[in-house]
Amino acid sequence: DAGVIQSPRHEVTEMGQEVTLRCKPISGHNSLFWYRQTMMRGLELLIYFNNNVPIDDSGMPEDRFSAKMPNASFSTLKIQPSEPRDSAVYFCASSPRIQGGEQYFGPGTRLTVT
Amino acid sequence: EDKVVQSPLSLVVHEGDTVTLNCSYEVTNFRSLLWYKQEKKAPTFLFMLTSSGIEKKSGRLSSILDKKELFSILNITATQTGDSAIYLCAGGSGTYKYIFGTGTRLKVLA
Numbered sequence: 716d717a718g719v720i721q722s723p724r725h726e727v728t729e730m731g732q733e734v735t736l737r738c739k740p741i742s743g744h745n746s747l748f749w750y751r752q753t754m755m756r757g758l759e760l761l762i763y764f765n766n767n768v769p770i771d772d773s774g775m776p777e778d779r780f781s782a783k784m785p786n787a788s789f790s791t792l793k794i795q796p797s798e799p800r801d802s803a804v805y806f807c808a809s810s811p812r813i814q815g816g817e818q819y820f821g822p823g824t825r826l827t828v829t
Numbered sequence: 830e831d832k833v834v835q836s837p838l839s840l841v842v843h844e845g846d847t848v849t850l851n852c853s854y855e856v857t858n859f860r861s862l863l864w865y866k867q868e869k870k871a872p873t874f875l876f877m878l879t880s881s882g883i884e885k886k887s888g889r890l891s892s893i894l895d896k897k898e899l900f901s902i903l904n905i906t907a908t909q910t911g912d913s914a915i916y917l918c919a920g921g922s923g924t925y926k927y928i929f930g931t932g933t934r935l936k937v938l939a
Contacts (some may be wrong), residue, residue: 719871746925748925757929757930757931757932758872758917758919758929759929760926760927763925763926765925770925771925771926806871806872810925813925816861816877817863817874817877818863818874818927819874820865820871820872820873821871822870822871823870823871
């Protein structure tokens, strides 16, 4: 069984450019999470989807960040315009549970904004 | 504000040693605690703990939860160099949201 798939694995872009990160959750999982990990702040939840519906986006840092989940097998996280402080590793995770439970992480996208 | 604190921040041991990693939590409506191992990539799920006093084991790793004292420990016996990683714990309420600690960085020397 394939795990969570993310692309690209690395992204280097210039400040002001649009960045789109992609995620394919594990088949059959109905919960999807986007996290950001930095040395300073650790793992932070950005947004949570349940059955393709955004339930909690309170972790999204600014209006520059947006996320969509058009179907059960695909989600995107977009940053527009990007800034150097957005540099981090962005993880997508999925879970078979709706309320509480193990989450399975993708390999992450390392984003560098210059 | 909910928080999860892990200790020590880092640890260096020799192969064969036993280590104990600590995780204390303050989480509103706490329901479960997760442990992950993170090497140079994604966190890998280790354990989910929901009941106090019941040890979970997987090979040389074991973990237990104390809901009265609000902490959990992760034990690794007979450590190997492959155990070198960052170990994360996360406390969750009855919903989806888990608060992650900043992790314990373990290095096992040959």
